[in-house]
Amino acid sequence: MHLLGPWLLLLEYLAFSDSSKWAFEHPETLYAWEGACVWIPCTYRALDRDLESFILFHNPEYNKNTSKFDGTRLYESTKDGKVPSEQKRVQFLGDKNKNCTLSIHPVHVNDSGQLGLRMESKTAKWMERIHLNVSVAPRGGSNEAGCCHLDLLDHQVCLHPERAQVLPTVESPWEDCDLPASGCRWEVPLQ
Template sequence: MLTVFTLLMLLIIKEGSGNSDRSVTFENPNPCALKGKSVEFRCSYSYREGETVRKTTWYRGKLNGTIWTRVALSDFPSYESRSEYLGDWQHNCSLAIHDLQVNDTGYYYFRFDTDTYGFRSKKSVYLSVTELNVRVCPERVRVGENVTLECKTSCHQLSNTAWFKDGRPISKTMFRAQAEDSGNYVCAIRGRESEQSDSVALDVQYGPLNMSIEVSKLGHLSNSTSVNLTCRATANPAAINYTWYKTTGSSSSSMVHVGSGQVLSLTSVVRPGLYLCQARNSVGENNLTQTVLIADHKDINHFILVGIVVKIILALLLTLIIIWIGRRTCYSAEDKKVRRYHVKRTINNSLSQNV
């Protein structure tokens, strides 16, 4: 029994002394890389003089139930076209992995086999694959509120980043929100702008802007014309309340409420007037209401011109009637004078004959 124990101890001592001439060294044991990029495990190994390396293999640690195992990368189909052995069968055991994915995160090991012995690394390389994480704080604001853009990864402190809004570069990462700041934001490491993060949307809410009124009928409007007025407004969220007013005098301060809703239907235009629309959403209302004039000045001038022409014609007719009456009066007086003359002459002739 003592002899067997002594032999086992001698074998263990011999194996330990032999392994002291064999080693694997990782220069960057905890690399961190961005998704989609490449990473290199810088690695070197040594072995006993006189041995010849016959095989090199990279493994990945895998938990199989409760048992930790090492599986050769060649057994993973996903690594077939993405892993590249950069080393040799001398002392370089470096490995590159391309087009990194988040699930590539994990432990990696190296093993080499000589013509007399197989040695695998006791330590490992732990790879962290991360993505650019973009944050817009807060993601929903009102006009005038502060916005901060953040770009980071789980293992890098990023100080030199580039930002884009809807594909266009921007320079500020802290600003007071305006309506035009709504959009999708992405970040990238400067110098590698083509490798961008996922986008995050900024929603800037604001009250109604850019008010306008559309008229359904263009051209001359008369008293019997039917017209629809449509109120347009740019707002976020969309305007949900519209109120219509009409001026009652020369001043826009003299207004009466004439309707509600985005469309105001006028069955007839009784007289010229200014119509005003006010829009409102959950953020606020438009206090600079736009106006539109419903009545064509050409129609008004047309009616005025017709009235003038009618008055002229009536005046001319009246003048002609007066002249005609005057002439008839003159003709009547002359006829009476002639008749008196003939009567008198007839009487005189009769008297002369009797004498």
Template sequence: MEKITAVVVLLILKSGTVSAGWSVTFENPNICAIKGSSVDFRCTYNYTDGETVTKTAWYKGAFKDKIWTRVRLSDFPSYDNRTEYHGDLQHNCSLAIHELQVNDSGYYYFRFDTNKFGQRSKTSVYLSVTGLSAEVHPEQVRAGDKVTLECITQCQSPSIVWFKDGLPLAKPEFRAQAEDSGTYFCAVKGQESLHSDPVALDVQYPPTNVSIDVSHSGSLALGSSVNLTCSSAANPAAENYTWYRRASSSSFLLLVGSGEVLSLQSLEASHTGLYLCQVRNSVGEDNATEVLLTVDRNDINRVILFVGIGLKVVIVVLLPLVVIWAGRKTCKSAVNNKEHSHDYENVSASQENKKFKDKIKDKTVTQKEMYV
């Protein structure tokens, strides 16, 4: 009996010695990593002296038929070409997983076999794979509002960096200005290529840089036309344009139109004055600097003067020609009249001579007619 007891005690002691020499240790049993990155499971294992390690393998916990079981990673097609065993058959059991996916999250176990026994790790490595999500607070921002950028991740307090339109951003909190509109994303420092989806910041502001463009410069002639165009920068876009005219000697503003373009046709002297436009959107309003329009009152007198000068030039040039033409025509008429008069006298004399000769021939001429 005593001999049997001694054998049992020896076996127990021997068994205890073997169990005490076997262990698996994980350097970091809880790992949080960003989607798309790589992770290392740093691991060491020990066994009883004199044994030789023949096989190692990593497993992942999974439910099969509602039973929690350990499945060899090589049995998961999703891990193909993404795992890299850095361990050996001595004491290193480290494993690297690349291009992490969200469904890589879970519990991981290590097992090794010697020429005598097989040992599975009693504990595990828990891997949490998370993405990054960027948010802007508040959602609607106006110029001057305080803006806070938040990068959401399940990992505990990683070092976050921010980018605006692809360029590094100094701080995730600021007072919004118009130029802060753009797209923002966050990333973990050191892994900037693995960033969140971009989020847009749209800063609303009232009209600014309001200006008036005049289609014609300088003094405007009576009866002419001119267009005044009002422009500004605003977000949202300007909704309302109102035009006013101020007489140069008055502070009173007269409403003269609406719309982005003020068109003035058939200008009169009363159109002279200072013009300004007021621009408004849902955030606020602003006015343009006044511009002066001058309609020249002397233009009509200039027209009359030019017409008078033109008539004088016409008269000076044409009058001599008319006089010459009239003179020539008068002379020609006189010559024609003279020629017609001689012909008449010659014809008359010829007729008288003929009658006188006829009388002499007939011997009926009187003595008095002979000496006439």
């Protein structure tokens, strides 16, 4: 009878400790417009470190019958590290240790919704969600209104001051970018 108590405590610990194995930092919601390049800064931490597989879903739903997630697969890692040709629009810029940064180019209005980052390590699985809101055109009615043009990784990027987000705890491609030389006349305040 006395042995049952410790076993119940151990089972309770195991049931609730799994959720603390993964920790993420990323914007909750991203805003973009048709045809833009969306850069999704993301870092993660898993207790057993190395990432075995990564799938980016659009509007994922959990299927209780199969015990898996269903949805449009925008990106899926492969064992050999090669990217299938149909996945060229989405790029995983991260690594297997802590970086889950992604880019989508071009992004389309029908990409609006929930992005699901399905992460699997050797001993655990996790689904992280990010909301994506894609408009036909940015505020102001055209893709050029109030725009600051930057050439980032061979892509022309148009930033709007009201839409710019920089997370101080996530490595950002803007850190080494000379914004005034690119014609920008506003500053992005770090929080």
